[in-house]
Amino acid sequence: MSTTAREDRTPGPRTSQPATAPDVIAPPKLRRRPALVVAAVIVTALGCLIGAWAWSASTDTQEVLAARDTIHRGETIEAGDLQRIWISRDPLLSPLPASAFDDIVGQRAALDISEGGLLTDASASDEALPPQGQTIVGISLTPAQVPAMPLYGGDKVRIITTPGVEGTPAPSTPQFTVAEVVSTAIDETTGNTVVNVVVPYADAGVLAAQAATGNVALVLDSGAE
Structure with missing residues (x-):
């Protein structure tokens, strides 16, 4: 009896290959750089100092x-x-x-x-000027009659009598009036310096009359006591 031998191809158990796990990449190792750390600390400290200085300067x-x-x-x-x-x-x-x-x-x-x-x-x-018992007199002086330097309020000066235009001799003892400068201005018409001085009330009339003749000169005295 002939039989057809069938080779049973009974599949055996399948052997599966285990899955290969992906390689795990280790994190990079951080390298500490001491110089950078120190520099960062210095920069931060400087920023704090500058900020403190700016605040102090703005508040003082x-x-x-x-x-x-x-x-x-x-x-x-x-x-x-x-x-x-x-x-x-x-x-x-x-x-x-x-x-x-x-x-x-x-x-x-x-x-x-x-x-x-x-x-x-x-x-x-808030006191009135001139003070009580004082008078302000204005004197117009040419460049030759006044010092070639600025005069300021409070300067101590003397107004001295000078010889007249006809050559009238001046007194042996020069006559003068002690005064204090209040202010000065330039007369744009004549170019003279107008000096406002404060003097005692009793001296004001004589000084004004003498100043009107132009026969006066102003000298600046030391303000030191």
Whole structure:
């Protein structure tokens, strides 16, 4: 009996290959650089110091009053004469704060205040000028009759009698009047210097009469006591 042998191809159990896990990449090792760390610390510290300095500089200032233009002694201080500025605090300075603006306007300058100069308690006064018992006399002087240097309010001067135009001799003992400068101005018509001085009431008449003749000269004395 012939039979067809069928080879049973019974599949055996399949052997599966295990899956290969992906390679795990190790994280890179960080290298510490001490120099960079130190530099970062220094930069941070400098930033803190600069910030502290800027804050201190901005807070250690004060707003004060200063003259916008030159204010001559005896002049009434007007709002347009003043300006508010910021300055660093200095224990050696005692400027008027900007809050005193309304109190100063309307007062008289007690001394000459140059352009940009700071105002202090001594800069202004509400007293009348001239003071009681004093008189202000204006004297017109040619360049030859006055020192070739600026005169300022408060300067101590003498007005001395000089010989007349006809050659009248001056007295053996020069006659003079002690005075104090209030202000000066230039006469644009003649070019003369007009000096306003304050003198005792009793001397005002004689000085005004002598000044009218032009036979006077003004000398500047030391202000030292």
